[in-house]
Amino acid sequence: MSLIVHKYGGTSMGSTERISSVAKRVAKWARAGHQMVVVPSAMSGETNRLLALAKELAPATPSDSYYRELDMLAATGEQASSALLAIALQAQGVDSVSYTGWQIPIRTDSAYTKARIESIDDARVRADLEAGKVVIVTGFQGQDAKGNITTLGRGGSDTSAVAVAAAMKADECLIYTDVDGVYTTDPRVVSDARRLSTVSFEEMLEMASLGSKVLQIRSVEFAGKYKVKLRVLSSFTPWDIDIVEEARSGTLITFEEDENMEKAIVSGIAFNRDETKVSVLGVPDKPGIAYQILGAVADANIEVDMIIQNISKDGKTDFSFTVNHSDHARTIDLLKTQVVPKLGAQEVVGDTKICKVSIVGIGMRSHVGVASTMFRTLSEEGINIQMISTSEIKTSVVIDEKYMELAVRALHKAFGLECDSK
Amino acid sequence: MSLIVHKYGGTSMGSTERISSVAKRVAKWARAGHQMVVVPSAMSGETNRLLALAKELAPATPSDSYYRELDMLAATGEQASSALLAIALQAQGVDSVSYTGWQIPIRTDSAYTKARIESIDDARVRADLEAGKVVIVTGFQGQDAKGNITTLGRGGSDTSAVAVAAAMKADECLIYTDVDGVYTTDPRVVSDARRLSTVSFEEMLEMASLGSKVLQIRSVEFAGKYKVKLRVLSSFTPWDIDIVEEARSGTLITFEEDENMEKAIVSGIAFNRDETKVSVLGVPDKPGIAYQILGAVADANIEVDMIIQNISKDGKTDFSFTVNHSDHARTIDLLKTQVVPKLGAQEVVGDTKICKVSIVGIGMRSHVGVASTMFRTLSEEGINIQMISTSEIKTSVVIDEKYMELAVRALHKAFGLECDSK
Numbered sequence: 001m002s003l004i005v006h007k008y009g010g011t012s013m014g015s016t017e018r019i020s021s022v023a024k025r026v027a028k029w030a031r032a033g034h035q036m037v038v039v040p041s042a043m044s045g046e047t048n049r050l051l052a053l054a055k056e057l058a059p060a061t062p063s064d065s066y067y068r069e070l071d072m073l074a075a076t077g078e079q080a081s082s083a084l085l086a087i088a089l090q091a092q093g094v095d096s097v098s099y100t101g102w103q104i105p106i107r108t109d110s111a112y113t114k115a116r117i118e119s120i121d122d123a124r125v126r127a128d129l130e131a132g133k134v135v136i137v138t139g140f141q142g143q144d145a146k147g148n149i150t151t152l153g154r155g156g157s158d159t160s161a162v163a164v165a166a167a168m169k170a171d172e173c174l175i176y177t178d179v180d181g182v183y184t185t186d187p188r189v190v191s192d193a194r195r196l197s198t199v200s201f202e203e204m205l206e207m208a209s210l211g212s213k214v215l216q217i218r219s220v221e222f223a224g225k226y227k228v229k230l231r232v233l234s235s236f237t238p239w240d241i242d243i244v245e246e247a248r249s250g251t252l253i254t255f256e257e258d259e260n261m262e263k264a265i266v267s268g269i270a271f272n273r274d275e276t277k278v279s280v281l282g283v284p285d286k287p288g289i290a291y292q293i294l295g296a297v298a299d300a301n302i303e304v305d306m307i308i309q310n311i312s313k314d315g316k317t318d319f320s321f322t323v324n325h326s327d328h329a330r331t332i333d334l335l336k337t338q339v340v341p342k343l344g345a346q347e348v349v350g351d352t353k354i355c356k357v358s359i360v361g362i363g364m365r366s367h368v369g370v371a372s373t374m375f376r377t378l379s380e381e382g383i384n385i386q387m388i389s390t391s392e393i394k395t396s397v398v399i400d401e402k403y404m405e406l407a408v409r410a411l412h413k414a415f416g417l418e419c420d421s422k
Numbered sequence: 423m424s425l426i427v428h429k430y431g432g433t434s435m436g437s438t439e440r441i442s443s444v445a446k447r448v449a450k451w452a453r454a455g456h457q458m459v460v461v462p463s464a465m466s467g468e469t470n471r472l473l474a475l476a477k478e479l480a481p482a483t484p485s486d487s488y489y490r491e492l493d494m495l496a497a498t499g500e501q502a503s504s505a506l507l508a509i510a511l512q513a514q515g516v517d518s519v520s521y522t523g524w525q526i527p528i529r530t531d532s533a534y535t536k537a538r539i540e541s542i543d544d545a546r547v548r549a550d551l552e553a554g555k556v557v558i559v560t561g562f563q564g565q566d567a568k569g570n571i572t573t574l575g576r577g578g579s580d581t582s583a584v585a586v587a588a589a590m591k592a593d594e595c596l597i598y599t600d601v602d603g604v605y606t607t608d609p610r611v612v613s614d615a616r617r618l619s620t621v622s623f624e625e626m627l628e629m630a631s632l633g634s635k636v637l638q639i640r641s642v643e644f645a646g647k648y649k650v651k652l653r654v655l656s657s658f659t660p661w662d663i664d665i666v667e668e669a670r671s672g673t674l675i676t677f678e679e680d681e682n683m684e685k686a687i688v689s690g691i692a693f694n695r696d697e698t699k700v701s702v703l704g705v706p707d708k709p710g711i712a713y714q715i716l717g718a719v720a721d722a723n724i725e726v727d728m729i730i731q732n733i734s735k736d737g738k739t740d741f742s743f744t745v746n747h748s749d750h751a752r753t754i755d756l757l758k759t760q761v762v763p764k765l766g767a768q769e770v771v772g773d774t775k776i777c778k779v780s781i782v783g784i785g786m787r788s789h790v791g792v793a794s795t796m797f798r799t800l801s802e803e804g805i806n807i808q809m810i811s812t813s814e815i816k817t818s819v820v821i822d823e824k825y826m827e828l829a830v831r832a833l834h835k836a837f838g839l840e841c842d843s844k
Contacts, residue, residue, distance in 0.1 A: 016478040023479075053506055056438040057445075059513040066512055072505035072520055076498035083494035084475055090488055091481040098494055102524070103569055147525055 002171035003035040007161030009177050010044035012235035013081045023088035025239035032243050035129040039139045039161040042077025067112035071151045078138040086136045098136035108142035108150045115150035120167035155216030162219045166226035173230050180234035181251035184417035185269040189408050192418040198252045206360040206394045207270045227255050265363035266415040273355045275322040282346025285312040296339050302327045306389045355404040358396040371395045377414040424593035425457045429583030432466035433600050434657035435503045445510035447661035454665050457551040461561045461583040464499025489534035493573045500560040508558050520558035530564035530572045537572035542589035577638030584641045588648035595652050602656035603673035606839035607691040611830050614840040620674045628782040628816045629692045649677050687785035688837040695777045698750040701742040704768025707734040724749045728811045777826040780818040793817045799836040
């Protein structure tokens, strides 16, 4: 007997018919002798519906009190879907009970709309499992030290599921979603992209942060930290598929580098269009300019990703970094009004037509020349590289947005990631 | 400065526009210097929407576990509307916070879907009021001793509001609804029915139990028990009506028989079509037959209202009582299979075409002849009385359903209840 955590996304919970299918699948696992904990998202569309109502009523300048109420509101979506799933399981003849975040409790900090889980009490769930019940735990939410409802932010149910799996020392956490696993790259860009049967946490972490939207990045961090065996699989396979086959489907995200692990140097090509480039040109090259520029940006709560400082020429240098699209205008404005005058820099220029392409793989650690293969491949396609950033297991470049698909396809081929290539 | 509790029904909370109106009204009261606690219902239609989803998934034989999940589900409606109202108040520049039943906590027993409030902790609400906040408390729900969410049954938000008012020792509890007060009878039946400016708790209790659906009966019981000054008024008056005028509108339900109280002998005519008559005929007249018949009915959880045992003739008697429409078939079946054979009774007959009409008034206590005025009036209209039941402040009769409107109109006139009559 294993203890298994299932997580179902909003699409899987999108109608009573689908909830009924989820119940049948979970019932199958329970009847196979497993102790089952299930973490459902809100029914698809529900969270958006609720937040749209809030937006209609929202004050002009939202305060912390407003975000507190948003969490009160949004948390109802998962409470409702969890109760419905418990009811659907009862209809399958499976004893089942649902708990909200505060009933467990799942303790978080007080950062409304993006709270972080601090602790989970497993006593209540464990007692119910011992009593033979399937336990449903609302995703996405918790309770802070003062008893306020908090939510974990979009995609937070993934994190809830992994956190519950960690707290319960579950044997495996299965994330049922609308894709059937993690691919070498987006199959919509490269048609022969291949599904990976296993991928390491570190790789998954890089892929998630680089825009592969299969899993919420914090859920992967959590899984890595607490060594939770995590599997991404499709909720669209029929519920009555053979359970052994189902247990082996999708992509296993593992912390063990076992023998069965694929030996590829590069596991995948990630890309993202979410960033824009900002450059401060003609900065007098004195100690402390990075701090003066990025300190002001950080103070404005703007997150910076890649950073490059060019070599100095004639006592002046150029300084570039990337920020999210939504922060672009604000960053430019901030630099022009507050930073440039103080620094005596020449000007600020922005570029919103860029993209980031990355190769990711734990194999890169021990293989020199992987980055140079990347650069050669892009060069052969005539693609100019604007920025480069490297880590132990990934190399990212910023290029003109219009070359994105071309770059991804060329790299996918250069690193031999296509189907049936090995 | 007074401490005022407002309660708003589902229609008043039916859209963001209406929620915004409620917020403006509450803000007006807060700005007038009152400490405000507001108890909203779910947005109209929401509870039905949720319960319909549950019904689609429900197991064939619902257990207590099922009703537990129904409460988890249904409670989300008020949680959402409460958060939205808090947000709308913030948009009005009024500091506001919402709490669920478990956050207060409002402690109830564990009778899911029809729980009863046991205690309310006022510490959290009081602290917020002192800090100048308007506090929103979710109606309809509480938490049992084990931390499960419970609901109070349909209309339970009225009870929540009165219970909160009692716990907080509020100066007044204002129930905003879609009627503008309590009438001498249903204005749809008698066009010149008159709005009462005050009515006693005892009268209100009788009227509520007799089918005047202005207030949930338990909320009136609660108000009487804890001496909460209760006012029913319309949520459709413009929010910016003069506050003094608003505070005096509607109907005040009071426990004090003060001088201003209207001196009518009969305050109102109530009626209801919800009951049916069941008769066991030809019962051998021995001690214990009432117990043998009604004991079996009570054991089946069927509620009995009026009861009549005829005078014995030839050692046999007839026994009649009324039950709710929904219990009619079950009651007949129960009597036929379990009671009649044991008693040696002749037969069981039912009549679903009846109605109950009642005159209600605390003035009846000290006035003889009120009941006889009622009987004479009905007799003059040629209406046959099938059953009679009396108490200190009401007299009820069961008559043929088809004479209901005629009886109500005749009685309304006979007791001088019409507009401008005094």
